[in-house]
Amino acid sequence: MCTRILWSSLGSTRMAQGGPDKGNVLVGRSMDWYQDTDTVLAVRPRGEERWSTPSTPDDPGNFTWTSEYGSVVALMYRRAAVDGINEAGFQASGLYLSESEYGERDTSRPGIELYWAIQWLLDRFGTVDDAVREFTDRNVQLVAETVGGRPGTAHVALADRNGDSAVIEFRGGKAVVRHGEQYTVMANSPWFDEQLELQKRYVGLGGDLPLPGGVDSPDRFARAAYYSARLPATSDMREATAYMFSVIRNASAPFGTADEVRPNISTTRWRTVADLTDGRYFYESTTSPNVVWVELSQLDFSEGRPELLLDVATEPDHVGNVTGEFTPARAPR
Incomplete structure (x- = not known):
């Protein structure tokens, strides 16, 4: 399920060495899944209090946090935050990995349910460094959940505007954790x-x-690595976005080829491109001819504002x- 690419619009020299350099930093990702994901976009303001294990509030490792950053997120099945960007230019994605081992719940450790892990990261952190330090220093344990009737076994990718x-x-x-700009x-x-x-x-x-x-x-990984490393430098953001979309589309799976036995090679349902420098979030559905985007600079993330849905x-x-x-969400999420 999915491919993720990090690229910098003026980083062609250092991209050849394995990492972005400067310019607008973009992240592209595809969402591949065996069934329609019923995904909606949400705008979530600052000041929202959330629980890490809302399904099991009596878990001794359950913790609360208050969102410090507003964010725009893609909600899979209208519930699970699987991708998004916050107002600090920090981006997080959850991708399928069948080998993931969360382990039996150790209630001596802080636990966070899979549906809320990406939102927690976007709510609390402005840089990859801060997110990695908090995640590892606190020894946070992911708590597995079922996603669309299948085990939700995910791994996580983080990026920031630097x-x-x-x-x-x-x-x-x-x-x-593998932390460094070379992991694109x-x-x-x-x-x-x-x-x-x-x-x-x-x-x-x-x-x-x-x-x-x-x-x-492995085929998608190789194509994404090869083509993203060869994108020409540009200071034109429309062109840069087109470059990123072209590569993430190349690493997608043709629509209609879903494999119900192996969801990790299922059909691509949607794609996003996040401009971490200018605060812009693009969304493209396979079943729609249109690309839409959200300008974070035009949003009011102030505490007390309602959560919004599209x-x-x-x-x-x-x-x-x-x-x-x-428009305002009918109920808090």
Whole structure:
């Protein structure tokens, strides 16, 4: 399920060495899943108090937090925050990884349910460094949840407007963090260190095999790494966004090819591109001809403001800048 790419619009020189340099920092991601995800967009203000394990409030490791940053998020099944950007230019994504091991619940550790992990990160942190430090220092444990009738086994990608990046996997119940601007691409199975080795087989990435064209995770990972490293530098943000969309589309799975046995290579349902520098969040549904975007600078994230929703699932004909088209949510989430 999914591919994620980090790229800087003026970073072509250092991208060739494995990391972004300067310019507008963009993150593109695809959402691949075996069924329609009924995804909506939400605007969430500062000052909201949330629980880490709302399904089990008596969990001794349940903790609360108050959102310090406003954010725009994509809610899978209208509930689970799986992707988003906050007003500080910090971005977080949850991607499927069947190998993830959250472990049996250890109530001596702070626990956070999978549906709320991305929102917690967006609410609380403005940089990758701060998020990684808090996540690891507190030894936070992810609590598994079912997503669309399937086990919700995810790993996490983080990025910020400085071009910093982190990939967080979970083995034996513990977080395994790879932190650094060189970690620009993430996909699904196998483990991340194996993905980095597998890509070296291909021309342009260290090997002599032709670049693969399939939809399996290592194939998508290799294409994303290859093409994002070869994007030309540009100071034109429309052009930069088009570059990022072109690469994330290339790493997508054709619509209608869902594999119900292996959701990690299912059809692409939607894509996002987040401009972390200018605070702009693009969303593209496979079943809609239109790209929509949200300008975070035009939103009021003040404490006390209502949460806002845009139903891009059942109202697919939105187009362009939809910042003013959000409406108050009927109930808090």
